[in-house]
Amino acid sequence: MSKGHRAVPHTADIAVEAWADNREECLAEAVQALVESFADSGGAVPDDCVTLAMAEETDEALLVAVLDEVIYQIEVYGRLAVDVSIDERTGATKGQVEVRLATVPVETADQVGAMPKAIAVHSLRFGRECGLWRAHVLVDV
Template identity: 65%
Template sequence: MSRGHRAVSHIAGIEVEAWADTREECLAEAVRALVETITDVGDAVPDDCVVLVSAEEDDETLLAAVLGEVIRQAEGRRVAVDVSVDERTKTTQGQIEVRLATVTMADHLRTAPMAVAMYGLRFGRTAGAWRAHVNVEVRDT
């Protein structure tokens, strides 16, 4: 299976969907979908990096936490232009490390995300592939 994503604007906000062979790839695709919806990063070169280490109990909580950080970064006028996700090993087994390579936004946001909505949030393995679905609440810009 290939990986990919889509995001659709609707009255209540943004609906993000992502799919991939692995949990890590699917999580990264969800980040890309949200970023592409809120602003145009073009071929910007990152100048900073945010590292999140999470030991969330379930996959849906992990998805909400990572997208929540993307939203917090956008509120501070930073946007993720690249994302990588790795399972940590040895003494930190069971943790996930997410690296968001960020850049200061030159232009304003197309859409101002406020929060990840917990209703309708899904992230898990379905029919042999990882799939994510999340609604993001937005405010008028």
């Protein structure tokens, strides 16, 4: 199994890249890359969980929606995702996934980079390449 993620500098923003054997793992890696680009939770144990059902029209729209939700949870509820699992829903509409964000209060993490403001849709890539799912997203900071 091959999976991973990274954040790379980009002019005035950051780029988040993720890769995995399947779509759901790649989405989870993208969330981890986003969070690690600005926060160090120091291995904090989650004390809350947010579960969402999402059904976007395209894989790219799903990626944006998941990452936007991570930012929304920080801005509105002060919750930082420290673990994520994403599963395609059984018997649901094709493409629908269940997203579970295990969270901690944002103030328990050390800020190590600029807080994300939004996910940019230009230069967005998400799909299968060379046998792996790959994501590339620009994050406005």
